[in-house]
Amino acid sequence: MGLVGMLGGLGLLIAFAFRGWSVLLLAPIAALVAALFSREPLLAHWTLTFMGSAAEFLARFFPLFLLGAVFGKLMEDSGSVTSIATFVTQRLGPQRAMLAVVLAGALVTYGGVSLFVAFFVLAPMAQELFRRANIPRRLMPAAIVLGTSTFTMSALPGTPSIQNAIPMPFFGTTPFAAPGLGILASLIMLGFGMWWLGREERVARKIGEGFGGGAPPSAEHLASDEKLRERAATAREFDPAEIVHGKQTDMPPPIARAALPLVVVIAVNFAMSLFILPALDTRYLAEPRFGGASIADLGGVWAVITALTCAIATVVAVAHRRVPDLRATMDAGANAAVLPAMSVASLVGFGAVVAAMPAFAAVRDAVLGIGGGPLVSLAVATNLLAALTGSASGGLTIALDALGATYLERATSIGLDPGLLHRVAVIGSGTLDSLPHNGAVVTLLAVCGSTHRESYRDIVMVGIVGAVIALIAVIVVGSMVGSF
Template identity: 70%
Template sequence: MGLLGLLVGLGLLVLFAFRGWSVLLLAPFAALIAALFGGEPLLANLTQVFMINAAGFLAQFFPIFLLGAVFGKLMDDSGAVTSVAAFMAERLGERRVILAVVLAGAMVTYGGVSLFVAFFVIVPMARSLFRAASIPRRLIPAAIVLGTSTFTMSALPGTPSIQNAIPMPFFGTTPFAAPGLGIIASLIMLGTGLWWLHRAEAAARRAGEGYGDDAEGAIEQAAADELVRERATTAREFDPAELQHGQRSDRPSPVVSAMAPLVVVVAVNLVMSLVILPRLDVGYLAEQRFGATSLAAVAGVWSVAVALAAAIVTTIALNWARLPALRRTMDAGANASVLPAFSVASLVGFGAVVASLPAFTIVRDWVLAIEGGPLVSLAVATNILAALTGSASGGLTIALDALGPTYVELATRTGIDLGLMHRVAVIGAGTLDILPHNGAVVSLLAICGLTHRDSYFDIVMVGIVTSLLALVAVIALGSALGSF
């Protein structure tokens, strides 16, 4: 009965989340259903397991949600994201339209700008470029997914994405874990994704397809759609409803001022991770008032938080005149972080209840028995949970909350570098999360005024297939050569 309850709870969570119900309600309900079938005490599971683990996730990662959302909103309202996108369009657009859209998305998201901020800025630019080049607009979502939701989210060393931050407390790693393997994985994703998009473009030209007709008002409708909002906030770290608040600049930021904060994020993250934090005397962290923890458990989150804070200060300093309503902009950014953070925390609470049930040992033993060793079983676990929840961050945290200590023990026993574990876990979570019910996919299609029938196959090819190829390569190289 316990295993049945686990499956029923998970099934209800997936079913109703797909229908647009709030995860804030669904996750505790599904957790209690699983506990009920297992004959476990309901109130104890609610307050002592679900809530404590959800609160623990917020305690660890809310600073990154908060600072990332504020930074994204400042970049949006100052016109910096628009300026970066326009720069890429000017430099590459006439000859390499698809590459311009992909690199514009990659540049802003690797620099720390929230995904949905990038969506609402890059889609209009992509429409203009694709229309001028007579490339079918049905390829726009795939081009944007390739640039914003693949290698810059999970593989490129130092990316400040929440997905790259989640494994750090579990494995004691930094955002630059397994940098060489991350770069190889990024090149595989980018190279195969661009190959597919150019192949699709060539086939469309041979068929005389052309751009097609735009869906008028799609962006405005998507921004106001509550169903899109519920799915979006579960999938990523920014509440798209807050994009309508604050006040955008009437003139775009100069390109140097626009790109400088993106460079600051990467540079400060690198210096904090590899130079400053390792040299600090942080013996005080062992004290009970600081959680009796260690530098390895907090260094990754600290480095990303400081990098985002430095980028926020840089953005304000360089774009002061283009932020006419600074308080409202920062308020909107702060508010945009709350619903996504609590949504993912609720998924974490659900996973904690499930992992505490006696029946979960069956699932754990099955995962650990998968042939191929710990790297393969970790990749399978993160893939499955990210696919079921439609959230890379939610699925990754559930997997590591339940199995993280076991994988650390396995890595220690088998000599696997924890940086390699980190990179495999993140790439694995960023693969099958891009299923049809994924909030980012639903939101992007709505913003583009397209349907799954129009564009989802190409999204699968550039988002799932390329990531799976990169994941296989990382596991193979890591198993043969170790982490580098």
């Protein structure tokens, strides 16, 4: 009965979340269903297990949601994202429209700009480039996914994405964990994705398929769609309803000023992770008032927080005169962080209740018993949970909350670098999370004025197949030669 309750609660969560119901309501209800069938105390699990785990997630990661959303909104309203995307697309031109869109998305998201901000800026530019190059509009979402939601989210070392930050407290790693393997995975994702998009473009030209008609809906219309908003909030770190709040400039800054904050994010993150934090005397963290923490638990998150804070200060310093209403922009960014953070925390709370059920022991043993060692088992666990929840960050946190300590213990016993666990976990969370019900996929298709029927096959190829190939390569190479 306990297993039936766990599956029933998960089914309830998936079914109603797909229909646009708020995860803030669904997650505790689904958790209580699982507890009810297991004949566990309901109120204790809701107020202690569920809320305790959700609160712990927020305590660890809400600063990243907050700073990332504020930074993304500042970059949007100052015109910096537009300036960077325009620079890349103009330099490459319509003859390389596909590559231009991919690289523009990669630059801004690797620099810390929120995914949905990138969507709303890149889609109009991609539409114009694709129209001029007469490339089918149905390929726009896949090109944007490849640039924004694959290697810059999960593979490139140092990326400030929330997914890359989540394993750090569990494994004592930094954002630059397994850098060589991360670069290898990035090259595979980018190379495979560009090959597929180029192939589809050539096929389209042979059969005479052109850009096609139609125009995407306005940002105001999309931001007011509550069903889309609820789906999107569980998938990424920015509430799309805040896209239309604040005021955007009509005078984007020069490319050097626009790109400077992105350089600051990468440079400060690198310096903090590898040089500054390891050199600090942090023995005070062991004191009872700080909970006996260590720099290994906190260093990675601190590095990203510092990098985003410095980047926000840089935007304000170099582009504040271009932001029409700085207070409104900052407020919109802060507000944009709340719903996604709370939604993902609720998913984590649901996972904690499920993990506390007696029947979960059988599930845990089955996952840990998967052949191939801890890397394969970890990849399968993160893939499945990200797929079921439609959230890379939610699925990844649930997996590590339940099994992270076990994976670390097993890796240590066989001499496996925790950095390799980190990279496999992050890449694994960014594969099957892009199933049709994923909020980011639904939002991007709406932004581009496309449908699942028209564009989802290409999203699967560049966002799932390429990432799975890269994940397999990392596991194979890492198992043979270790982390590098």
